[in-house]
Amino acid sequence: MRAVRLSVVTATAAVAALTAVTGCTEKSSSGSGDRVVEVTATDDKCEVSKKEFPAGHVELAIENKGSKVTEVYVLFPDDRIVTERENIGPGTKQRVTAEVKAGDYQIACKPGMKGDGIRQNVKATGGTVAKRDPRLDKAVASYRAYVQAQADETLPLAETFAAAVKAGDLEAAKKAYAPSRIGWERTEPVAESFGDIDPKVDVRADGLEDGQEFTGWHRLEKALWQDKKIGAAEKTLADQLIADLKDWQKRVGKAEITPTSMANGAKELLDEVATGKVTGEEERYSHTDLVDFKANVEGAEKSYALLKPVAKENDAALVTELDQQFAALNTLLDKYRADKTSYDFTSYDKVGEADRKELSDGVNALAEPLSKLAAAVVAK
Known part of the structure; x- marks a missing residue:
């Protein structure tokens, strides 16, 4: 966000x-x-x-x-x-x-x-855009299916979270919070492309515009971890979150997606990590930043994997570097969870400054070559 x-x-x-x-x-x-x-x-x-x-x-x-x-x-x-x-x-x-x-x-x-x-x-x-490589059309179709699947899979997880909030069950709501965000974080640039959904669902307190109401996941996160209470307002906000996510679910399949938007979206996901997750600002109350971090990397890697066959023909050296940097960052993240299939990551407030610096360096090492992916995809 x-x-x-x-x-x-x-x-x-x-x-x-x-x-x-x-x-x-x-x-x-x-x-x-x-x-x-x-x-x-x-x-x-x-x-x-x-x-x-x-x-x-x-x-x-x-x-x-x-x-x-x-x-x-x-x-x-x-x-x-x-x-x-x-x-x-x-x-x-x-x-x-x-x-x-x-x-x-x-x-x-x-x-x-x-x-x-x-x-x-x-x-x-001018007229119509020149016909693109059929492999890129296939990549767009596959990515469109991926973002729809992420939205479809997010909704029941979010409903579990909202149900716990509405039941006033603080611990159950805390447990359901981070899993409910994974699909959103994997595909956030597509959600953000609509302009109006993200400010309702994923805004942080310091990101509010003048007159904007604080709603969505982070408003509820604050109630659960900082305020340590669930009131009538939070229960209403839980219903609103589900309504907004249903809107996202319906609209995401109609998003404008191109090979370059996929590539640029992958870079945006790394920027999200650099400016919110590594700093600890995104999940400032729950400290579940590493869950978001991993989901952002997964989403970026999905776009890259779909575009890779064309990018490799146009810039093999770039693909080699991206492979290496994705692998290095994933290995680094694995240090902070019990096993490679779990999203049970170390609470970010337990990650020291030296380790945060190492994570930041890993993100930057990947972000720089990833910024070149869009140009590699369209290179003649």
């Missing part, structure tokens, strides 16, 4: 809001290729090198020239996420490859990772 989310607005409202925002200026094209869009983010601007580009594969060359950490999104007009890159530090650069059909989009920069972002209207032009 990222700290904050883009709020959901209608397409009309999004365009109206964009025209009212100051600091959105078009940057002259640098001639770096029709399919490369340079995005320069500052604390009050979001400059793009071009506002039209051919449909198909587009690469964002992002540079953060501001003083704040930023995020950059490509959005559909209704705020669904095409692709994103989070946690772009001041003075750093990132490159993100995405697949877009002809149509209208927005590029948004979020300095400080707050609010709706500074937005630019852009357009992908």
